[in-house]
Amino acid sequence: MWKTGLLLLFWGLLTSSELQQEATEPEPRNQPPSGKLDFGYVPQGDYKTLAYYEPGVIGILFHMVHAFLYVVQPNPFPEDLVVKVAKDKFGAIQSEYQKPENIVLTLQAIYYETGFMVCAVLGLLFIVLLPLVGLFFCLCRCCENCGGEMHQRQRKNADCQRGLLTTLLFATSLIITAGVLCAYAANQNLSSQLEGMKRLVSSNLEDLQTFANETPTQIDYLIAQYATAKYTVISDLDNVGPLLGGNIHVELGTEVHPALDGVLRMAGAMRETKEALENVSVSLEVLQEATGKLHFNLSLVRSSLNRTLNDPGCSGEDSDATTTQLCRSIHSSLAQLHVSANFTRLPDVNNQLESVNQVLKTDLSDIIQKGFSSFNDTPGMVSDQMRDVVEGARGLLDVISTNISSFSKVFPVHSSLANFTNFIIHTQSKIEDSYPEIDQIDFYRWICCTGLCCMVVLILAFNFLAILCGTMGYDKHASPTTRGCVSNTGGTLLMAGVGFSFLFSWILMGVVTATFLVGGNVEKLVCEPFHTKELFKVLDTPHLVNPEWRNFIPGYMYNDSDLDLTVENFYSNCKNNRSLYSAMRLDKVFNVTTLLNSSLYTKEVAKMFDSVKIDLRGIVLLESEGKQSLIDFSETGIAEINYAAYLAEVNKGVTLVDLLSYANELEAQTDLMPKGPLQTSLKGHTNSLRQIHSQLVIPMEQAMSTLNQSIRLLERTASDLPNKITDVLKTIEAAQYLISQNATHVAIQETEKYKQTIVGYFRQYIEWVRTSLTMEVAACKPFSNIVDTVEIVACSFLVDSLNTFWFGLGCCALFLLPSIILSVKLAKFYRRMDTEDVYDDIETIPMKTMEIGNNGYHNECLQGIQNPVMTSIPAYDTMTRFPRASAPPRHIDW
16 A cells, blocks of 8 residues: 555646646747747755764764774675575575575685674673682682782892882772773663764754655746746747748748849949949040140140240350250150141040930839849748748647646545655654653663663772772881781782672673674674665665565566666655656656647647648849849940950040149259250240140040040940849849749748757757656655665664774773782782791891891780780791792691
């Protein structure tokens, strides 16, 4: 039943949404979309659990225990052995243990547990033998053996032995102190971590509630974001003219624009031709008129100069040689004062100008602009022809929106989620109700562990007090029988510590052995394999739980054990905060793409656009008048103009000599003549030449320049003009044919692209939903946190503290053995003896002379009995009669 409920819960987490689409859909976007949709970020729950534990300073002790366990058990994790035992469930091993394979498994288990078994055997021997040894030791001392005899033989190195034994006992006690502190710290750590455990459990349950509460919100967000795709499609449909028509316009424009630009350039050439012909006609008239005036003026200047040069002052007997020579030079240069270019022979261009004016009566530029306008109206034509398709697509979008909104109404989602939330709340309530009982149990545990530590502390108290008393009460002048009360108390405390050591040490070792076997094996078989993920490999072993299941999770949940869903994969995916949809491979059960029927929607959209037939035959690029105007332009006769004759005259100068230069040279020659009427007359002719240059030559040069430019422009325009016109007409005809006949192919291509864009919005939405379900929706981090929390509580809190406790307590129990031995030996040096060694020669050993003389005995009564040695026995040579240096033999009367 709970498996069915869990499946229903998963389905509810994926399909929950009571949100009404019309109420939650965002407003349509005004600007045209860019093709890449932005669905925003899926709202995420705030998980509070931080499944991480840092032990702090006590972590050093944990590492020491781990290192000790590695020494005890260095073998790798027995994965195969655990798998075989788990598959058999211990049944065959118990019932048919004599089979060879079961014997092998047993031997493998023994081999793996060798270190633990050796330590356990040693612990058991300690538990059994130490009480027996204590019993025999007590009986032996009662018989005044094993150090029970109150006599101490004197040695020269007695002080050295005493100091060494004291140092060793103190060092041993320090080690035991460290062990008991370690055990107490572990005990205290376990109690202090109880509150941390409660916080972890509480935060995990809160995260599960957050998971259950946030997942429906996330699903609602996914469904609501369909509006983003919907209104993007509506925006594209509303802008079908600029988008689809614009693309068709751009695609056709690669052929149409060059054709129209060619016609437009030809129209410009017509206007330029008219202007050039007008310039030629005006310039020719100006030049012809100016040439006559120039010829007349130059004739007058020549005649005047001839008359001046024929003056007697220039060539008569009275003239000097220089003047005569200058006059001859000037006279010889008069032949240069003639007009060079003759424009009167050039034909006019009036006929051509009239023809061009006749052609320009048809406004070709306006006709071309109409062609541009007609072609640029392609988006409008497409928008008009796509109106029915747009309306049909809008209706389909509403149907899809209704279908998506109806998903949550098919299954009892909210009841499932409510049951899951109630289950979490009930579980949390039960756990919190158990906290007082857990606290009470922990208190009893703490009392017991503290009691064990107090046993060791009691022994340490005896040891340290004994060392303190023995050290403070030491008197180097006192003999063994005269030691003070403080020193004697120290010896008594040491023996009390020995007694308690025998009483408590076997109890301590029993606790250490039991906790060592439990905690050590849990650490090596559970905690370490969890960190190395070897434990997951065991759980994911095929056919482990059920012989028919390859993977037990999908086999149990979906009855499909071949599905690639393992414990390790599930844990790793949740650890990476992947969604439950991908972690549990719910796509094999609930396929989102199928649920959204994306293929059906795309087929419907494709079917609508496949019926689109875009007709652009209404576009006319160039009307017949424009074509006729181009043909007439080619027949205007501008090619018949004699450009060579024009250019030949234009390339000539206005005169044979530059009048300004000639005037300057004439003036220079005149300045060489003596002053007089001749010089004055020649200077007057110089000024006349300059006046002719400025008034006639310069305007003629300007007119010749204009004529030159216009003639050359006309020559370039007329060059191969019919062929140029023919090419332009062919290009415009090809573009018109492309629009009228082949535009359907271009329209189909662009419509397909536009359709794929529209369909792409649905695909983007579905892909985003799939990605969100895989990565963001219902992030299963709380489930991995639960596993990590169990590991932290079980391993870091309990097992590590338990192992550290037995480690410290075991250290105490082991070092109680040398403490017992050292205490027994050291007590001889602290306690007051009944007898001591006596010497005839007091110089045999370095001892002080006793108060009564040289016999070496006190004059005191021992325990209320008069000293028999003083009254009945003469002085003995104890070094010869009692070589073992023990007390003298008792008298018969004692």
